[in-house]
Amino acid sequence: MYDDVLNEAFKAMENAYAPYSNYHVGACVKLKNSTYIWGANIENASFGVTNCAERSAIFATYSQGYRKDDIEALAIVSDGDRVAAPCGACRQVLCELLAGDTPIVLSNKKETVVTNIKELLPFQFTTEDVCR
Ligand code: THU
Numbered sequence: 449m450y451d452d453v454l455n456e457a458f459k460a461m462e463n464a465y466a467p468y469s470n471y472h473v474g475a476c477v478k479l480k481n482s483t484y485i486w487g488a489n490i491e492n493a494s495f496g497v498t499n500c501a502e503r504s505a506i507f508a509t510y511s512q513g514y515r516k517d518d519i520e521a522l523a524i525v526s527d528g529d530r531v532a533a534p535c536g537a538c539r540q541v542l543c544e545l546l547a548g549d550t551p552i553v554l555s556n557k558k559e560t561v562v563t564n565i566k567e568l569l570p571f572q573f574t575t576e577d578v579c580r
Pocket of ligand 1: 491501533
């Protein structure tokens with residue numbers, strides 16, 4: 449069911465720039481209009497400014513003018529032994545930029561898990577807490 453967006457994410461993974469961790473991650477946002485927007489992890493010698501693949505993909509999506517209602521699914525894939533569950537920073541970003549029930553599909557080819565950001569980050573700190 450998610451083969452298309454997963455295949456695109458595995459292609460995006462080939463663009464990962466990960467000379468420090470050697471851990472390659474790809475992501476792909478599938479829009480409702482069937483556009484695919486790729487992201488990959490992009491590392492830096494100053495490790496803290498590394499960008500995760502899913503943030504690369506969701507930021508590219510917003511940069512092109514799309515918003516959460518335009519998004520059908522997000523795939524995140526890695527070449528690790530386990531599926532790449534998004535890190536805490538990415539969960540916070542996704543809870544703002546992705547609808548709570550939009551499918552997030554995680555895969556490492558051996559295993560695929562379908563979840564969403566409501567499940568990955570319960571009890572969220574959101575724009576509603578700040579903009580009162
Ligand atoms: N990474 C991602 O791109 N996404 C994740 O969900 C987990 C971690 C990247 C960041 C860094 O380049 C490498 O994986 C190792 O942490």
